Amino acid sequence: MIVAKRAPAYNFYGNTDTGLTLRWGKTMEENPLRAPWPELADISISNHCTKGCGFCYRGSGDNGSFMPLESYESVLDALTSPVYGSVFQVALGGGEPLEHPAFLDILKATAERGIAANFTTNGELVDRSLAAALDGLVGAAAISTNWMSGYDPRKAVVLADSGIKVNLHFVLSKESLQDAIGLLEGKFNRLLEGVNGVVFLTYKPKGRALAQSCLSMNDSRFKEFISKISLNSCRAKIGFDACFVPLLLRYTSVDADYVDSCECGFFSIYIDELGNASPCSFANDGRYRFNLSAYSMNQIWNNCFEAYREEMLSVKCADEICANAEHCRGKCSFYEQISFCCT
Numbered sequence: 001m002i003v004a005k006r007a008p009a010y011n012f013y014g015n016t017d018t019g020l021t022l023r024w025g026k027t028m029e030e031n032p033l034r035a036p037w038p039e040l041a042d043i044s045i046s047n048h049c050t051k052g053c054g055f056c057y058r059g060s061g062d063n064g065s066f067m068p069l070e071s072y073e074s075v076l077d078a079l080t081s082p083v084y085g086s087v088f089q090v091a092l093g094g095g096e097p098l099e100h101p102a103f104l105d106i107l108k109a110t111a112e113r114g115i116a117a118n119f120t121t122n123g124e125l126v127d128r129s130l131a132a133a134l135d136g137l138v139g140a141a142a143i144s145t146n147w148m149s150g151y152d153p154r155k156a157v158v159l160a161d162s163g164i165k166v167n168l169h170f171v172l173s174k175e176s177l178q179d180a181i182g183l184l185e186g187k188f189n190r191l192l193e194g195v196n197g198v199v200f201l202t203y204k205p206k207g208r209a210l211a212q213s214c215l216s217m218n219d220s221r222f223k224e225f226i227s228k229i230s231l232n233s234c235r236a237k238i239g240f241d242a243c244f245v246p247l248l249l250r251y252t253s254v255d256a257d258y259v260d261s262c263e264c265g266f267f268s269i270y271i272d273e274l275g276n277a278s279p280c281s282f283a284n285d286g287r288y289r290f291n292l293s294a295y296s297m298n299q300i301w302n303n304c305f306e307a308y309r310e311e312m313l314s315v316k317c318a319d320e321i322c323a324n325a326e327h328c329r330g331k332c333s334f335y336e337q338i339s340f341c342c343t
């Protein structure tokens with residue numbers, strides 16, 4: 001399905017079958033500062049997970065709460081504007097989405113509204129029968145890990161065989177750096193069958209994730225990892241989360257035209273299982289959390305988030321030797337620990 005949205009100085013085109021999206025401003029050369037309505041909603045459908053990953057920023061456990069199907073449908077309704085229609089896509093997380101008893105109904109409700117659904121999983125419940133049930137309901141899935149010895153390569157193959165694009169979400173911390181270097185060196189290529197891309201996620205110290213495991217520029221292995229990005233031998237594509245963008249711009253030869261700054265609160269929104277909306281799932285600041293029972297999506301997106309946007313745009317890179325300073329939106333204002341090249 002093709003989705004097109006237009007507003008003064010904002011144009012969006014998306015294809016829910018391929019996942020291709022294009023965005024431009026008044027002209028193709030201009031980038032809009034923000035969307036008049038979110039393009040993507042990152043939705044935690046529970047805070048329930050029985051795996052207990054030590055890196056989990058949500059601290060999800062086996063007694064976490066679920067977002068009921070009816071509440072999920074209300075969230076999708078709230079995300080539908082009379083002017084711009086619905087969001088283009090949802091990224092379903094948690095908790096563990098596959099442990100949600102109504103996960104398939106959630107996917108069906110999403111598809112009925114013409115919204116593309118993606119999800120992230122710890123992979124534990126992935127098998128052939130689940131993959132068959134997901135057929136046609138999911139665009140892409142991401143499997144999370146932080147160590148390759150604990151990664152089961154059969155999970156990606158099973159999903160890929162059902163036509164689902166699979167990415168590996170590799171959480172990059174002090175402890176996982178060695179495997180991350182190995183991924184760039186191609187040492188784990190035999191484990192990456194069925195994997196479209198490896199996305200390195202900057203470890204954020206929240207929930208069970210501890211500050212002492214955050215990356216540090218004083219760690220020579222982190223510098224080694226960065227030095228291997230441009231000429232990597234990984235058989236899958238590699239990508240990075242938005243928190244990594246300042247580092248890519250400052251220390252690699254990556255073309256700045258292919259790098260997007262953080263989209264949180266500008267093009268995407270996060271909603272947790274209790275209906276709290278905030279610009280980013282990692283936001284650790286209650287000032288930017290608004291419950292959908294108290295505010296309309298229009299109020300949240302077009303009024304409440306303005307103070308957040310002003311704060312984000314006021315952060316400027318002060319690095320005079322960075323050739324890409326003009327392309328960089330600067331550090332994340334939520335976590336000082338992951339500000340590696342801006343002060």
Ligand SMILES: C[S@@+](CC[C@H](N)C(=O)[O-])C[C@H]1O[C@@H](n2cnc3c(N)ncnc32)[C@H](O)[C@@H]1O
Pocket residue numbers: 049055056057058093094095096097120121122123142143144145169170171201202203204205206209
């Ligand atoms: C909290 S998980 C929940 C979904 C699912 N249970 C999973 O394991 O992917 C949502 C996303 O956050 C990422 N994540 C978890 N803890 C993180 C952390 N401390 N820093 C950065 N990303 C993290 C995961 O890799 C995943 O992409």
